[in-house]
Amino acid sequence: xxxxxxxxxxxxxxxxxxxxxxxxxxxxxxxxxxxxxxxxxxxxxxxxxxxxxxxxxxxxxxxxxxxxxxxxxxxxxxxxxxxxxxxxxxxxxxxxxxxxxxxxxxxxxxxxxxxxxxxxxxxxxxxxxxxxxxxxxxxxxxxxxxxxxxxxxxxxxxxxxxxxxxxxxxxxxxxxxxxxxxxxxxxxxxxxxxxxxxxxxxxxxxxxxxxxxxxxxxxxxxxxxxxxxxxxxxxxxxxxxxxxxxxxxxxxxxxxxxxxxxxxxxxxxxxxxxxxxxxxxxxxxxxxxxxxxxxxxxxxxxxxxxxxxxxxxxxxxxxxxxxxxxxxxxxxxxxxxxxxxxxxxxxxxxxxxxxxxxxxxxxxxxxxxxxxxxxxxxxxxxxxxxxxxxxxxxxxxxxxxxxxxxxxxxxxxxxxx
Numbered sequence: 001x002x003x004x005x006x007x008x009x010x011x012x013x014x015x016x017x018x019x020x021x022x023x024x025x026x027x028x029x030x031x032x033x034x035x036x037x038x039x040x041x042x043x044x045x046x047x048x049x050x051x052x053x054x055x056x057x058x059x060x061x062x063x064x065x066x067x068x069x070x071x072x073x074x075x076x077x078x079x080x081x082x083x084x085x086x087x088x089x090x091x092x093x094x095x096x097x098x099x100x101x102x103x104x105x106x107x108x109x110x111x112x113x114x115x116x117x118x119x120x121x122x123x124x125x126x127x128x129x130x131x132x133x134x135x136x137x138x139x140x141x142x143x144x145x146x147x148x149x150x151x152x153x154x155x156x157x158x159x160x161x162x163x164x165x166x167x168x169x170x171x172x173x174x175x176x177x178x179x180x181x182x183x184x185x186x187x188x189x190x191x192x193x194x195x196x197x198x199x200x201x202x203x204x205x206x207x208x209x210x211x212x213x214x215x216x217x218x219x220x221x222x223x224x225x226x227x228x229x230x231x232x233x234x235x236x237x238x239x240x241x242x243x244x245x246x247x248x249x250x251x252x253x254x255x256x257x258x259x260x261x262x263x264x265x266x267x268x269x270x271x272x273x274x275x276x277x278x279x280x281x282x283x284x285x286x287x288x289x290x291x292x293x294x295x296x297x298x299x300x301x302x303x304x305x306x307x308x309x310x311x312x313x314x315x316x317x318x319x320x321x322x323x324x325x326x327x328x329x330x331x332x333x334x335x336x337x338x339x340x341x342x343x344x345x346x347x348x349x350x351x352x353x354x355x356x357x358x359x360x361x362x363x364x365x366x367x368x369x370x371x372x373x374x375x376x377x378x379x380x381x382x383x384x385x386x387x388x389x390x391x392x393x394x395x396x397x398x399x400x401x402x403x404x405x406x407x408x409x410x411x412x413x414x415x416x417x
Contacts (some may be wrong), residue, residue, distance in 0.1 A: 027168040031152050032179050032383070032391040033240050036167060046152065048243070051145070051252060053136035056153050058129070058160070065126035072128070076105055076120055079130050083118055089134060090116035103157060113141050117153075121161055129160050138252055144184065145252075148243050168390070176376035176383045177315070179242065179393055187241035189226040189380040192311075192397050193286070194409065195303030196222045222407075222414035224309065225301060226380065226395050227277055233288065235301060236272035237395040238412030241381065250274035275300070309397030309409055312377035317350035320405050322415045323357065331355060331372075338370040346408065346415045348375065354384065359413060382410055 021040035028034040028046060038044045042060035059079075066072050076098050084094035092109040093116060099106060104121025108114035117133040133153045139145050159166040224237040226246075234246035244252075249272050275288040277297075285305075286297040298305050312318075321328065323345030330336035332347065332355060341357030348354045355372040374385040382396035394411035407416040 027390040028152065029166055029168045029174075030155065031148075032242055032393045034152060035390065046156065050239075050244075051136060051138070053134075054138070054145075054149060055134050056149070056156060057132040057134065058156065059132065061123060061129040061160070062127045066122060066128050067126075075128060079120060079128075080107060080118060083116075083130070083132060087116060087132070087134060090118070090132070092116070093118060103161065113137065119153075119157055121157065123161060124163055131157050131160070139248055143248055144187075144245050145243055145248055174385065176374065176385055176391070177378065179383050179391060180376070180378050180381050183242045183381065183393070184245075186228055186230050186232075187245060188228070189395060190229045191227050192224045192237070192309050192380050192395065192409075193227070193297070194222060194224055194306040194309050194397075194399070194407075194414070195298070195301055196306055197301075197303035221303075222306070222409075223303070223412060224395060224397060224409050224414075225297075227286075231276055231278065232274065233277050234272055234274050236412070237409075239272070239395075240393045241395070242393045246274040309399055309407075311379045311397060312382075314378045316377050317352070318348035318354075318375070318377070318405070318408075319350050320346065320348040320408050320415075322346045322408070322417055328355060338372055341370055343369075344415070348408070352376070356410075359384075359411065384410075 023040070024038040026036040026038070028036060033048055033050075034046055035049060036044060036046050044058040045055055046058070047055035066075065080096075080098060081094055084090050084092075090109060093107045096107050096109075098118075098120070101119075104119055106117065106119050108118070109116040113135075115135045115137050117135075119131045119133075120128065121131075122128050131153065133149065135146070135149070141147075141150075156166055158164075225233060225235060226237050227233045228246065232246045234249055236249070239249050273290050275290045277286055277288045278294070279285070280287045280296070287294045288297055288300045289295070290300060323342060327336070327341060328345055328347050331338055331341055338355065341355065343358035345357035346355070352374050353372070354375045356370075358369050359371055371384075371386050371389060373387040373389070376383045376385075377396065380395050380397055382394055384392045384394075386392065392411075395409075396411070397409045398405045399407040407414060409415075
């Protein structure tokens with residue numbers, strides 16, 4: 001059977017294209033925290049900032065339908081060979097046979113914990129497409145990150161078969177509560193404790209200027225620590241409980257990752273260590289075990305405990321403003337750009353809208369500057385639907401004084417006057 005080279009080129013042209021243009025960035029519509037980049041050659045890569053080596057690659061759909069069974073099988077082998085030659089972890093699939101799976105055809109580098117999984121199917125118009133899942137091998141197949149990645153992969157395959165949109169648009173009608181309902185129960189904190197520490201920081205602005213002096217300083221930093229019903233916890237609270245667990249976060253968190261605290265120009269490394277917790281033997285205070293024995297909470301975290309923070313009511317309508325009211329008012333009215341906000345500026349309105357000058361997020365550990373959108377809170381979980389950005393899920397809480405919120409905790413940040 002003669003191979004249809006025109007059709008193959010339409011599917012795989014992305015692999016050899018030399019077109020020079022700017023990539024397009026977006027986010028998945030129904031999955032929080034997933035970024036999307038589409039290159040000029042039509043290849044779409046779906047990934048998370050926390051695990052860039054694990055990704056889903058969507059190869060372009062063919063320009064013309066596949067008409068015969070013989071043509072289909074010739075193209076299946078050709079696509080498999082191209083993928084095996086382009087991605088190192090996919091090299092083993094070149095000698096493996098593609099098999100039908102009820103939705104299309106599949107092949108993987110190995111049966112257990114595959115690092116390369118190729119799926120090929122056709123749209124309603126019988127145009128062939130290929131989806132590829134690449135895994136860094138950090139977690140087993142039963143881990144939450146692996147299950148979430150597999151779930152996203154499956155939904156993207158179904159969307160392409162049915163011709164459904166899967167990229168995030170500007171719609172405001174999504175029920176943000178659905179993102180919380182998908183979080184495993186063991187990842188919902190039963191309590192969160194705030195702490196404050198004096199930490200050594202490095203001025204990140206000076207690091208961006210070649211030859212500039214690196215300025216070290218000490219600053220006060222507040223942060224939250226989540227505690228779960230299964231007696232587990234993690235030293236960090238700026239992560240997505242819909243994707244990670246306390247243990248998997250600790251396993252993937254790299255020493256090169258810096259976390260923002262106190263001000264957007266400062267950074268300090270806070271190891272995201274997992275731990276077990278218990279009340280101390282006297283019944284007062286808490287002890288944690290990070291693998292080297294039970295230690296009082298304050299000593300283990302290196303901070304002074306400020307006490308428990310309150311959980312949000314389900315769907316609570318927040319009425320919170322910190323920072324410069326005049327500056328916030330100009331941004332909200334459209335008189336000033338969102339990027340004019342400072343790191344201390346934050347506004348949450350009862351109508352479900354928010355504006356934040358700077359936010360340390362689960363997917364962007366150095367922070368995102370000038371964001372607004374919609375929010376939903378429930379217990380110690382916060383969902384932020386960022387306009388022109390991703391849906392983010394993380395932890396949060398509040399302290400109340402005089403009937404009003406005087407400290408608002410979101411992900412890795414503490415806001416207050």
